[in-house]
């Protein structure tokens with residue numbers, strides 16, 4: 029069993045860490061100021077300029093296959109890279125990526141959707157959840173009815189990340205043959221309304237009212253939409269806990285620094301066991317999340333069925349991030365609760381990890397059912 033990274037992988041990790049530290053972290057104060065004044069986190073063009081800078085250093089399309097100009101990183105290194113990016117709350121992502129399921133597009137769809145999305149010229153949103161069906165995604169009601177050679181789409185989607193900025197939707201709707209994915213341009217007539225949230229994450233309600241699309245708007249097979257949706261969500265289940273690790277380690281570092289300098293009753297608070305235990309428990313839980321995540325990503329990378337491992341990693345990561353940020357806020361005392369520091373921002377942002385792409389309860393349900401039905405066995409090592 030070898031837990032080390034190759035020299036090349038270590039170089040990727042170190043370069044990304046250095047880039048985040050040098051180029052992205054210094055933007056944090058500006059992001060906080062803008063968000064607190066109700067403005068977008070950064071002026072137009074700042075993130076794009078950063079993406080171009082990263083591109084010049086070879087960081088473009090981190091998971092995009094080389095034939096599309098990307099780095100084609102496999103899941104383990106993708107997870108490592110997400111850990112590095114999550115050390116800051118600045119909403120920076122490398123350019124050159126597209127939703128993993130867009131690679132299932134037909135030749136014409138590749139030209140119209142995949143390539144422009146990779147180039148950053150088009151923006152997608154993933155529209156599955158509905159007001160009446162979130163965890164119960166198999167029960168979506170948005171309808172796709174054939175009308176001659178076309179399809180008519182009717183229904184409402186909710187909590188759609190980037191739904192207000194997207195110029196096309198990957199829409200999941202129920203056809204007679206089963207749930208089907210459609211690529212639907214905004215100018216076909218769908219509308220969106222932003223939904224304010226407790227965090228800075230922007231999501232929207234998206235309405236399709238008799239939206240007409242041609243037969244070639246279907247992504248993949250008619251009736252094959254649920255499989256595509258699950259494969260999109262499956263990737264998130266190791267990306268999300270990876271982000272929990274990056275954010276949690278950054279926060280824990282802040283707590284250690286504060287505890288070492290803040291004095292109470294004649295001593296730095298770091299000398300008190302009550303504080304030490306919070307620090308120790310946080311690191312233990314973050315280490316557990318780190319290795320659960322990398323193991324889940326390794327399963328995906330090696331063609332194993334990663335669903336059980338990703339459910340465990342996603343559950344553990346989401347809960348750990350929330351426990352850690354709560355302890356870090358506590359260690360900072362009253363200052364932790366103010367807007368002088370970014371902790372309250374992380375606190376609000378990390379809360380959603382326990383909800384989207386499968387709630388804690390749904391991950392527990394998956395884990396328990398897999399065990400109770402004998403889909404997985406206890407005591408397995410190395411398979």
Ligand SMILES: Cc1cc2nc3c(=O)[nH]c(=O)nc-3n(C[C@H](O)[C@H](O)[C@H](O)COP(=O)(O)OP(=O)(O)OC[C@H]3O[C@@H](n4cnc5c(N)ncnc54)[C@H](O)[C@@H]3O)c2cc1C
Pocket residue numbers: 154155156157159161162163164186187188189190225229231380383384385386387388389390393
């Ligand atoms: C900020 C944000 C961004 C999002 N982005 C997207 C997006 O881009 N695209 C998209 O399609 N969706 C998106 N979602 C939706 C998200 O995936 C759903 O909110 C999530 O799956 C939960 O569904 P729900 O909100 O309908 O809650 P419900 O399913 O109504 O659940 C309510 C409660 O009941 C529990 N529960 C439900 N069923 C069971 C069960 N069988 N056993 C035990 N407990 C159960 C849940 O765990 C939860 O605690 C986003 C959500 C948020 C908040």
